[in-house]
Amino acid sequence: MIELIDVHKSFGKKHVLKGVNLRVEKGESMVIIGGSGTGKSVLLKCILGLVRPEKGRILLDGQDAIRPSDRDAFLARFGMLFQGGALFDSLPVWQNVAFRLLRGALKRPREEARRIAIDKLARVGLGADTADLYPAELSGGMQKRVGLARAIAAEPEIIFFDEPTTGLDPILAGVINRLIRGIVEEMGATAVTITHDMTSVRAIADRVAMLHDGVIQWVGPVSQLDNSGNPYVDQFVHGREEGPIEALR
Numbered sequence: 414m415i416e417l418i419d420v421h422k423s424f425g426k427k428h429v430l431k432g433v434n435l436r437v438e439k440g441e442s443m444v445i446i447g448g449s450g451t452g453k454s455v456l457l458k459c460i461l462g463l464v465r466p467e468k469g470r471i472l473l474d475g476q477d478a479i480r481p482s483d484r485d486a487f488l489a490r491f492g493m494l495f496q497g498g499a500l501f502d503s504l505p506v507w508q509n510v511a512f513r514l515l516r517g518a519l520k521r522p523r524e525e526a527r528r529i530a531i532d533k534l535a536r537v538g539l540g541a542d543t544a545d546l547y548p549a550e551l552s553g554g555m556q557k558r559v560g561l562a563r564a565i566a567a568e569p570e571i572i573f574f575d576e577p578t579t580g581l582d583p584i585l586a587g588v589i590n591r592l593i594r595g596i597v598e599e600m601g602a603t604a605v606t607i608t609h610d611m612t613s614v615r616a617i618a619d620r621v622a623m624l625h626d627g628v629i630q631w632v633g634p635v636s637q638l639d640n641s642g643n644p645y646v647d648q649f650v651h652g653r654e655e656g657p658i659e660a661l662r
C-alpha cells in the first residue's frame with residue numbers, strides 16, 4: 414500500500430503540491446488525471462524519492478519512502494514505463510529489457526537475464542527476433558512494447574506508467590491499454606498511471622484520482638467518473654473550456 418499524507422513540494426516560488434493525500438491499495442490500478450503542469454510527474458517522482466517533498470509523509474507498506482533505509486532494495490520493488498519509452502539507443506533490445514537484471518540489486522547471470530528478456534518480449538507481443546535489434550530499428554509502437562517489457566522484467570510489486578499512450582495512434586493505444594491492464598491483473602501488481610487520455614483511464618483504472626491546484630480534488634471508482642458530481646472531474650472528463658479549471662487560450 415502506498416500512502417501520501419499532506420505532501421507539499423515547491424520549486425522556487427511555485428507551490429506545485431499543496432497537501433496531497435492519497436492512498437493506493439495493494440493490487441489496485443490507480444490512474445491520476447489532471448491538466449498539464451499540475452504536478453502529476455512530480456508526484457510520482459516524490460514516491461520514487463527522485464524529488465524530496467518539503468513537508469508530508471509518503472509510506473510504502475507503512476515504511477518511510479522519503480528516506481528508505483535501503484534505497485536499492487526500495488527501488489527494486491518498482492517498475493516504470495517512462496513517457497516516450499526512454500530506451501538506451503546504444504543497447505540491443507534484450508539488454509534494454511533486462512537492464513536492471515544485468516546490474517545492481519537484481520543482478521542475474523547474463524544467460525538467465527536474456528532468457529527473461531525474451532520471455533517478457535513475448536508477453537508484449539514481440540518475437541525473439543527483436544531481441545538483438547537496436548531501438549532505432551523499431552517503430553514507435555514496438556518501442557513502447559519494449560518499454561513495457563522492461564517495466565515488468567524484474568516482476569515488480571508496483572508499476573508506474575507515465576503517459577503510456579502519448580504519441581500512439583488510437584488503435585495502438587488500445588493495444589497498449591489492454592496489455593497494461595492484462596499484465597497488471599496477471600502480476601497482481603499495484604499500478605499507478607498518469608494520463609490525459611480518457612480512453613486509457615477507462616481501460617486501465619480501478620480507481621481514478623484527479624489532481625488540480627496542488628491537491629487531490631476527487632478520488633473514486635472508474636465507474637463513477639461520469640457521475641462524480643465533482644466540477645473539476647466533470648470539466649476534465651468532458652474537455653469543456655468552461656468550469657473551475659482555467660483553460661489557457
Ligand SMILES: Nc1ncnc2c1ncn2[C@@H]1O[C@H](COP(=O)(O)OP(=O)(O)OP(=O)(O)O)[C@@H](O)[C@H]1O
Nearest residue numbers: 424427429447448449450451452453454455456609
Ligand atoms: N525539477 C524541477 N525544477 C523546477 N520546476 C519543476 C521541476 N519539475 C517540475 N517542475 C514544475 O512543476 C510543475 C509540474 O510539473 P509536472 O511535470 O509534474 O506536471 P505534469 O502534471 O506531469 O504535466 P504534464 O501532464 O504536462 O506532463 C511544472 O510547472 C514544472 O515546470
